[in-house]
Amino acid sequence: xxxxxxxxxxxxxxxxxxxxxxxxxxxxxxxxxxxxxxxxxxxxxxxxxxxxxxxxxxxxxxxxxxxxxxxxxxxxxxxxxxxxxxxxxxxxxxxxxxxxxxxxxxxxxxxxxxxxxxxxxxxxxxxxxxxxxxxxxxxxxxxxxxxxxxxxxxxxxxxxxxxxxxxxxxxxxxxxxxxxxxxxxxxxxxxxxxxxxxxxxxxxxxxxxxxxxxxxxxxxxxxxxxxxxxxxxxxxxxxxxxxxxxxxxxxxxxxxxxxxxxxxxxxxxxxxxxxxxxxxxxxxxxxxxxxxxxxxxxxxxxxxxxxxxxxxxxxxxxxxxxxxxxxxxxxxxxx
Amino acid sequence: xxxxxxxxxxxxxxxxxxxxxxxxxxxxxxxxxxxxxxxxxxxxxxxxxxxxxxxxxxxxxxxxxxxxxxxxxxxxxxxxxxxxxxxxxxxxxxxxxxxxxxxxxxxxxxxxxxxxxxxxxxxxxxxxxxxxxxxxxxxxxxxxxxxxxxxxxxxxxxxxxxxxxxxxxxxxxxxxxxxxxxxxxxxxxxxxxxxxxxxxxxxxxxxxxxxxxxxxxxxxxxxxxxxxxxxxxxxxxxxxxxxxxxxxxxxxxxxxxxxxxxxxxxxxxxxxxxxxxxxxxxxxxxxxxxxxxxxxxxxxxxxxxxxxxxxxxxxxxxxxxxxxxxxxxxxxxxxxxxxxxxxxxxxx
Ligand code: SF4
Ligand code: SF4
Numbered sequence: 001x002x003x004x005x006x007x008x009x010x011x012x013x014x015x016x017x018x019x020x021x022x023x024x025x026x027x028x029x030x031x032x033x034x035x036x037x038x039x040x041x042x043x044x045x046x047x048x049x050x051x052x053x054x055x056x057x058x059x060x061x062x063x064x065x066x067x068x069x070x071x072x073x074x075x076x077x078x079x080x081x082x083x084x085x086x087x088x089x090x091x092x093x094x095x096x097x098x099x100x101x102x103x104x105x106x107x108x109x110x111x112x113x114x115x116x117x118x119x120x121x122x123x124x125x126x127x128x129x130x131x132x133x134x135x136x137x138x139x140x141x142x143x144x145x146x147x148x149x150x151x152x153x154x155x156x157x158x159x160x161x162x163x164x165x166x167x168x169x170x171x172x173x174x175x176x177x178x179x180x181x182x183x184x185x186x187x188x189x190x191x192x193x194x195x196x197x198x199x200x201x202x203x204x205x206x207x208x209x210x211x212x213x214x215x216x217x218x219x220x221x222x223x224x225x226x227x228x229x230x231x232x233x234x235x236x237x238x239x240x241x242x243x244x245x246x247x248x249x250x251x252x253x254x255x256x257x258x259x260x261x262x263x264x265x266x267x268x269x270x271x272x273x274x275x276x277x278x279x280x281x282x283x284x285x286x287x288x289x290x291x292x293x294x295x296x297x298x299x300x301x302x303x304x305x306x307x308x309x310x311x312x313x314x315x316x317x318x319x320x321x322x323x324x325x326x327x328x329x330x331x332x333x334x335x
Numbered sequence: 336x337x338x339x340x341x342x343x344x345x346x347x348x349x350x351x352x353x354x355x356x357x358x359x360x361x362x363x364x365x366x367x368x369x370x371x372x373x374x375x376x377x378x379x380x381x382x383x384x385x386x387x388x389x390x391x392x393x394x395x396x397x398x399x400x401x402x403x404x405x406x407x408x409x410x411x412x413x414x415x416x417x418x419x420x421x422x423x424x425x426x427x428x429x430x431x432x433x434x435x436x437x438x439x440x441x442x443x444x445x446x447x448x449x450x451x452x453x454x455x456x457x458x459x460x461x462x463x464x465x466x467x468x469x470x471x472x473x474x475x476x477x478x479x480x481x482x483x484x485x486x487x488x489x490x491x492x493x494x495x496x497x498x499x500x501x502x503x504x505x506x507x508x509x510x511x512x513x514x515x516x517x518x519x520x521x522x523x524x525x526x527x528x529x530x531x532x533x534x535x536x537x538x539x540x541x542x543x544x545x546x547x548x549x550x551x552x553x554x555x556x557x558x559x560x561x562x563x564x565x566x567x568x569x570x571x572x573x574x575x576x577x578x579x580x581x582x583x584x585x586x587x588x589x590x591x592x593x594x595x596x597x598x599x600x601x602x603x604x605x606x607x608x609x610x611x612x613x614x615x616x617x618x619x620x621x622x623x624x625x626x627x628x629x630x631x632x633x634x635x636x637x638x639x640x641x642x643x644x645x646x647x648x649x650x651x652x653x654x655x656x657x658x659x660x661x662x663x664x665x666x667x668x669x670x671x672x673x674x675x676x677x678x679x680x681x682x683x
Pocket of ligand 1: 055056057058090091092093199274276277278279280642
């Protein structure tokens, strides 16, 4: 079925899984269209269409879907349930296709592939994912070999993408490299190192967080994020909670925070969270309590909302960076 | 000596108190949530957690002030926030400098050893396992009796001739059940309560409308968190039917077999095909069942920022159109709470 186009909203899980999804579809001869970078119009549209009580990222997702819906034959809104056999996604991810299908009128067909391998071992996990994508592929071609090849290649691309992230690239940079751009020069020119943590779509959407990374880089701060860490490393991090954080992104954020606190190499830790985010309301308090045990590593929470202002964000980041820098210099004199 | 307290959800405290006392503990009955509870809870909870978290936070702190040193609650593996309540509460309480035991029960079938360990911890009188089991059964029996009486009030209240009679009799009945300590006593108190409720003089010619109540479990079950919405509606001549009771719910969550929930999930399938955490899927299913049973409308209660109820509410707009049933949603937060919260409510 050549000539078919599938739209992939550039929001939520996009930042982690887009390379894989795109490869899968293009290998089947399907055109992939993404929405533009987030902008004010999309957010405003999303705010109008989504429930007022929803979190900002969901509203923005609505905006992305709205901007795509008249240009594509299908919209890809997978139901991300569980990918690693253990942790689940936020209930809003679990119900995302339902909210989109029943919340927006005049949509093209929604591809709501279920991605779930909860409580599965390492092998059956692979099988489960292959099955899901196989079913998805069958919508576009009868050629089974082609689907299997597409699945294989999509995994290969995802691997490459992850390697780029582990080298320290941000998702947007890594995507550019996949598309043929040169690997940007070594990023670490600044004099301070911050760990910047939070869910991928809070961190890597420059519009919604008013360009946190650019601002930090301009202030002479090198950044490292959860996605830059090896996933094996994250899995091995021990915590002293009676129970795991059972949401995927929260679990990653929490463990990454523990890692950076324990390792003690960064000068400060920033946590970016979104207004109205359910899981985060718990998670960042847990991280805050953890931070108290490491008074020598400054910690700050940045909250983004529908009206995050350029100015306010800059002032806060500057003040925080100044404080960290002064502390560091002072510390250097003392010893 | 363990001084035990637990979350307060509607009248369930009456049964839990008996159970924990039977095991030989001193029980600090959690106070009914008041403005003070809420203020305390809000002060020490993360700003954007859901209302139940905040009220429970306040309840625990109040109970600790009253001398409690052991908190008993339930966990669950989400995927909603409630599954993490216990550990976040514990961290915050410890951060405030209180030493407490947090006993958080998980589903016994998947964590049998953990379950037995915790039972053992709470078994201060060192009862035999058989006696513990009997105590649990008795507690359950009482809880069922309480639930059934509450269901009956939902039918009687809208028909009462004199405003307030049902609530008065109901509170009395709760006291009777509170004092009953054997299965026989419980049964007697229950019969007595049913009789008294049925004897309430009724207005004959009133037009009664029927409303189903759906939504998040805590705000459905704890009247202090929803401004006594059931009493208010009842006295306006509305017969309500609540979709959730602890005796209906615990059963479902503990062994996954409960016919009603199965059909409710089936009804929800075309709209939300999978469980999304909390009771988001149940909410949609129950709305559809209510509409099929000819109800006049549905009220959805949800804490502000409640994740699964936001999903279900998004879908409900269409459900309401297709199934032709009006739905009114209340998102409850500490602001809506403050205005109407009854500061000095006392059982009559
Ligand atoms: S994790 Fe938070 S921000 Fe993401 S969808 Fe859920 S509530 Fe929204
Ligand atoms: S169901 Fe709603 S109220 Fe309950 S934990 Fe989840 S978000 Fe909070």
